Amino acid sequence: MPTIDEIARLAQVSPATVSKVLNNRSYVSAQTRERVKRVIAETGFVPSQRARWLSTQRTLILGLLIPYTSDQLFADPHLLEIMRGIESVANEREYNLLLSTARSPSQAGSAFTRLLRTDVVDAAIVVETLDVQVAAALAHPDKTWAVIGYAHAEGVPAVHADDYGGALAAARHLAELGHRRIGVISSVPRPSALDERLRGITDALAAADAPLDEALIAVGDFSLESGERAALELLGRPGRPSAIFALNDRMALGVVRAAHQLGLHVPDDLSVVGFDDISLAALFTPALTTVRQPGFRLGAAAATATFALLDGAAPGPPTVIPTELVIRGSTGPPPAPERR
Amino acid sequence: MPTIDEIARLAQVSPATVSKVLNNRSYVSAQTRERVKRVIAETGFVPSQRARWLSTQRTLILGLLIPYTSDQLFADPHLLEIMRGIESVANEREYNLLLSTARSPSQAGSAFTRLLRTDVVDAAIVVETLDVQVAAALAHPDKTWAVIGYAHAEGVPAVHADDYGGALAAARHLAELGHRRIGVISSVPRPSALDERLRGITDALAAADAPLDEALIAVGDFSLESGERAALELLGRPGRPSAIFALNDRMALGVVRAAHQLGLHVPDDLSVVGFDDISLAALFTPALTTVRQPGFRLGAAAATATFALLDGAAPGPPTVIPTELVIRGSTGPPPAPERR
DNA sequence: CTGAAAGCGCTTACAG
DNA sequence: CTGAAAGCGCTTACAG
Numbered sequence: 032m033p034t035i036d037e038i039a040r041l042a043q044v045s046p047a048t049v050s051k052v053l054n055n056r057s058y059v060s061a062q063t064r065e066r067v068k069r070v071i072a073e074t075g076f077v078p079s080q081r082a083r084w085l086s087t088q089r090t091l092i093l094g095l096l097i098p099y100t101s102d103q104l105f106a107d108p109h110l111l112e113i114m115r116g117i118e119s120v121a122n123e124r125e126y127n128l129l130l131s132t133a134r135s136p137s138q139a140g141s142a143f144t145r146l147l148r149t150d151v152v153d154a155a156i157v158v159e160t161l162d163v164q165v166a167a168a169l170a171h172p173d174k175t176w177a178v179i180g181y182a183h184a185e186g187v188p189a190v191h192a193d194d195y196g197g198a199l200a201a202a203r204h205l206a207e208l209g210h211r212r213i214g215v216i217s218s219v220p221r222p223s224a225l226d227e228r229l230r231g232i233t234d235a236l237a238a239a240d241a242p243l244d245e246a247l248i249a250v251g252d253f254s255l256e257s258g259e260r261a262a263l264e265l266l267g268r269p270g271r272p273s274a275i276f277a278l279n280d281r282m283a284l285g286v287v288r289a290a291h292q293l294g295l296h297v298p299d300d301l302s303v304v305g306f307d308d309i310s311l312a313a314l315f316t317p318a319l320t321t322v323r324q325p326g327f328r329l330g331a332a333a334a335t336a337t338f339a340l341l342d343g344a345a346p347g348p349p350t351v352i353p354t355e356l357v358i359r360g361s362t363g364p365p366p367a368p369e370r371r
Numbered sequence: 372m373p374t375i376d377e378i379a380r381l382a383q384v385s386p387a388t389v390s391k392v393l394n395n396r397s398y399v400s401a402q403t404r405e406r407v408k409r410v411i412a413e414t415g416f417v418p419s420q421r422a423r424w425l426s427t428q429r430t431l432i433l434g435l436l437i438p439y440t441s442d443q444l445f446a447d448p449h450l451l452e453i454m455r456g457i458e459s460v461a462n463e464r465e466y467n468l469l470l471s472t473a474r475s476p477s478q479a480g481s482a483f484t485r486l487l488r489t490d491v492v493d494a495a496i497v498v499e500t501l502d503v504q505v506a507a508a509l510a511h512p513d514k515t516w517a518v519i520g521y522a523h524a525e526g527v528p529a530v531h532a533d534d535y536g537g538a539l540a541a542a543r544h545l546a547e548l549g550h551r552r553i554g555v556i557s558s559v560p561r562p563s564a565l566d567e568r569l570r571g572i573t574d575a576l577a578a579a580d581a582p583l584d585e586a587l588i589a590v591g592d593f594s595l596e597s598g599e600r601a602a603l604e605l606l607g608r609p610g611r612p613s614a615i616f617a618l619n620d621r622m623a624l625g626v627v628r629a630a631h632q633l634g635l636h637v638p639d640d641l642s643v644v645g646f647d648d649i650s651l652a653a654l655f656t657p658a659l660t661t662v663r664q665p666g667f668r669l670g671a672a673a674a675t676a677t678f679a680l681l682d683g684a685a686p687g688p689p690t691v692i693p694t695e696l697v698i699r700g701s702t703g704p705p706p707a708p709e710r711r
Numbered sequence: 712c713t714g715a716a717a718g719c720g721c722t723t724a725c726a727g
Numbered sequence: 728c729t730g731a732a733a734g735c736g737c738t739t740a741c742a743g
Binding site: 034035036046047050051053054056078079080081082083084085086087 | 719720721722723
């Protein structure tokens with residue numbers, strides 16, 4: 032591959048002039064421009080991005096930092112939707128996406144620090160992480176970044192769904208159907224989004240005079256299998272719940288599987304609610320009642336906020352994306368013996 | 372952020388020595404090394420990757436070129452599995468992944484050319500594209516790359532599944548169940564993988580003395596909705612098929628939906644076969660009979676081949692990943708009137 | 712063991 | 728309109 036110097040020599044101009052032609056910058060006579068362009072076309076010259084990056088101090092690369100292993104990322108339709116939203120906005124700005132996942136769950140910090148403290152990416156979007164050390168490392172003032180989730184650092188724009196409102200609506204829906212004993216499947220550790228969802232559930236059930244029983248909170252890891260295990264546990268005990276609210280859809284689908292295994296019919300014997308509204312939720316039998324949070328919009332909003340920062344705007348308040356309760360076939364009134 | 376020159380000044384050594392400490396290269400006295408390390412720690416210095424890239428001629432970035440829009444990519448579980456396989460191997464080598472999708476289906480060429488002809492990535496993996504112009508542009512001798520699919524260029528390692536064998540086995544399965552009229556849902560344009568699958572079907576049905584009827588080949592675009600449309604068309608005509616083989620799982624799920632709409636029971640009235648074995652295939656009701664092609668292994672093999680090339684190995688013959696017929700609940704004998 | 716110098720391939724004021 | 732020179736921040740032989 033020729034360099035700009037060789038092109039300059041062939042076109043009998045200086046490298047500076049070739050650079051101007053390449054970037055359509057300042058005045059170059061039509062004649063000279065033509066000559067340079069011809070040489071470029073003839074040689075198939077493509078300027079070195081590496082050199083350009085060093086001199087312009089930009090790479091047009093947006094980092095996407097996901098504190099999960101790639102296995103976890105690719106298993107999570109909601110994360111993928113977020114990624115799609117980011118991709119879409121980045122693409123418009125002619126930015127490429129550099130994906131950074133963690134080698135292992137505990138290693139998220141080092142990978143991120145590496146990427147954020149160096150000059151590989153112009154800016155980054157971080158999917159919320161609980162790790163305080165990571166948050167500290169991230170708080171590097173030179174770097175432009177935004178968070179999808181609840182911001183832990185000052186001056187960093189955050190984008191999140193209305194987790195509280197969505198969970199509130201869904202729990203109210205269950206209470207209105209007549210459910211009094213409602214199981215919840217959460218996770219440990221618990222990202223802020225899940226804290227908010229739990230808060231919504233707690234408030235809705237308190238208002239319905241059917242306060243959330245701490246003993247009915249089981250723990251999963253967002254996977255379908257973990258939801259299945261947690262549900263088997265909740266349903267295997269005496270005084271089992273008549274409804275289970277899993278804090279994401281994949282675990283909710285696991286709950287349905289667990290119910291089938293125990294010979295329970297959904298929704299006649301057990302109501303199930305999820306969160307996210309991944310595409311599978313509507314395709315499942317029975318179709319899942321869930322809280323829709325638009326992943327694409329979350330990702331797009333985060334990317335937009337990041338580019339705004341890059342363009343010099345001041346970081347604004349958190350962007351909250353509305354959620355929506357979607358009632359489908361997996362919820363109904365509790366079975367008769369439990370009805371008042 | 373300080374530069375290497377400032378670190379050198381503070382540690383009272385030359386920039387060259389700092390560089391040696393940074394890269395653990397050649398001999399540096401323990402004492403000097405300590406001093407330099409201390410200064411680096413105190414200042415929080417992180418060397419500029421951009422400068423490093425320019426002088427070392429490597430970026431540790433692997434390009435992933437996908438000739439689809441990001442919408443199409445993220446809607447395709449099989450592609451995502453491939454991506455996961457690539458990610459996994461790249462991660463081990465401390466490579467980051469740079470994602471390049473097409474802005475629009477027709478623009479795949481320019482995006483790829485841009486990325487492959489420049490020096491942004493050390494190497495790339497290309498998901499097979501039909502576009503001949505793209506293939507030509509890709510055939511840039513300087514760049515290391517591999518193809519997932521059937522290679523169109525000389526000296527480029529290719530990795531693909533045993534499409535022919537998988538489709539052959541699935542079509543034979545249908546023939547053995549007694550099906551004589553078998554519909555197929557393919558696509559236009561048709562990647563080589565689908566050519567191979569069609570060839571497998573043709574051979575299996577010819578051997579079973581129930582030759583494939585060209586009139587029963589419908590066209591989709593890999594999406595569930597397109598499979599639904601194509602199936603409605605195939606099933607709405609007189610002499611409708613008793614089985615439909617959709618050349619990917621998402622279209623097959625669309626076929627099942629179409630059958631439901633027409634009041635047909637799967638598999639009693641219509642048998643359905645897919646291809647890929649995405650995770651949804653097993654979760655669907657009825658669970659889908661399909662040909663499993665391990666996306667993760669495809670991706671991992673392609674990444675491994677790419678790194679081998681980067682390490683100086685000569686490109687070998689295509690790697691063929693075995694496929695496997697997975698028989699589930701969506702296939703059965705044809706309905707009585709059609710049985711001989 | 713250590714450092715001066717050249718080089719990676721561009722861009723960017725600045726002079727002319 | 729055009730070009731000489733400096734600069735981006737590292738690494739890499741090569742000398743000492």
